[in-house]
Amino acid sequence: xGSQDNSALASNAFLxxxxxxxxxxxxxxxxxxxxxxxLTQLGFTNLIxxxxxxxxxxxxxxxEAFFASEKPEYVIVAAAKVxxxxxxxxxxxxxxxxxxxIQTNVIDSAYRNGTKKLLFLGSSCIYPxxxxxPIPEDALLTGPLEPTNEWYAIAKIAGIKMCQAYRxxxxxxxxxxxxxxxxxxxxxxxxxxxxxxxxLMRRFHEAKINGAKEVVVWGTGSPLREFxxxxxxxxxxxFMMEKYSGLEHLNVGSGKEVTIKELAELxxxxxxxxxxxxxxxxxxxxxxxxxxxxxxLASIGWTPKISLRDGLVDTYKWYLENYKQ
Numbered sequence: 001x002g003s004q005d006n007s008a009l010a011s012n013a014f015l016x017x018x019x020x021x022x023x024x025x026x027x028x029x030x031x032x033x034x035x036x037x038x039l040t041q042l043g044f045t046n047l048i049x050x051x052x053x054x055x056x057x058x059x060x061x062x063x064e065a066f067f068a069s070e071k072p073e074y075v076i077v078a079a080a081k082v083x084x085x086x087x088x089x090x091x092x093x094x095x096x097x098x099x100x101x102i103q104t105n106v107i108d109s110a111y112r113n114g115t116k117k118l119l120f121l122g123s124s125c126i127y128p129x130x131x132x133x134p135i136p137e138d139a140l141l142t143g144p145l146e147p148t149n150e151w152y153a154i155a156k157i158a159g160i161k162m163c164q165a166y167r168x169x170x171x172x173x174x175x176x177x178x179x180x181x182x183x184x185x186x187x188x189x190x191x192x193x194x195x196x197x198x199x200l201m202r203r204f205h206e207a208k209i210n211g212a213k214e215v216v217v218w219g220t221g222s223p224l225r226e227f228x229x230x231x232x233x234x235x236x237x238x239f240m241m242e243k244y245s246g247l248e249h250l251n252v253g254s255g256k257e258v259t260i261k262e263l264a265e266l267x268x269x270x271x272x273x274x275x276x277x278x279x280x281x282x283x284x285x286x287x288x289x290x291x292x293x294x295x296x297l298a299s300i301g302w303t304p305k306i307s308l309r310d311g312l313v314d315t316y317k318w319y320l321e322n323y324k325q
């Protein structure tokens with residue numbers, strides 16, 4: 001696993017200086033918005049935020065100029081080009097190219113301009129297609145990736161390795177966190193290219209509004225999945241910025257599995273759909289189980305707080321306020 005360097009590099013100073021400049025890259029996305037909410041709630045007064053229109057992170061010279069002028073003390077990299085299977089298949093050059101550009105520019109400029117600590121966020125898709133379940137951190141690079149999203153995964157793996165390389169060569173405090181499937185406010189509820197949880201929420205909502213008698217869901221409902229509310233991830237991000245300074249990336253998951261059937265039933269309840277739930281068993285189920293082993297993060301002292309039931313209610317409230325039918 002390599003040296004953890006905890007004693008040498010964990011500054012434990014992140015929460016003591018609420019006036020420090022903190023740059024949250026990607027602050028308008030699902031993850032970045034949650035991190036900004038959390039930091040604001042904790043009393044941070046000097047968040048550095050730039051929209052894509054204000055700062056294009058793929059442009060090296062622009063990123064260098066931004067860092068030279070702002071000199072943030074802390075950086076959290078939540079900016080990424082993301083999408084589902086269809087988007088990855090259609091735009092592979094974007095998924096590898098844009099993500100490599102964003103993270104390389106931000107990580108290098110942060111180091112060169114005196115940032116004290118950087119946290120790079122990735123995703124559970126970095127792991128091999130047939131990784132052991134639950135997936136431990138050391139499963140990384142032990143087998144072939146899922147071909148449908150390897151372009152994105154390769155970029156994220158490169159980001160982890162870049163943080164490790166800068167730590168080794170420059171003794172710089174760069175860490176990485178790999179979240180499981182996330183959901184919550186600011187999620188993508190697009191009917192064609194959203195993930196299973198927001199897609200189900202939208203379908204139940206539309207069925208309720210239209211007075212439909214049933215909602216049909218693909219498969220048997222038996223696959224097991226793990227979901228983490230994005231506010232829990234934001235809490236873990238703050239915890240890692242404060243407490244963790246190791247070479248190895250850390251998994252950030254809920255540690256709780258639900259079947260797609262249980263998810264659909266909880267969703268039906270959260271949305272208030274009164275009709276029937278029908279399973280189309282002629283359709284494929286997908287991977288039978290996908291769970292991350294988050295015991296390392298738990299051993300340092302962080303565990304999630306938001307139950308799936310409460311998280312779905314919260315997310316549906318946000319959906320009703322922000323998606324006009």
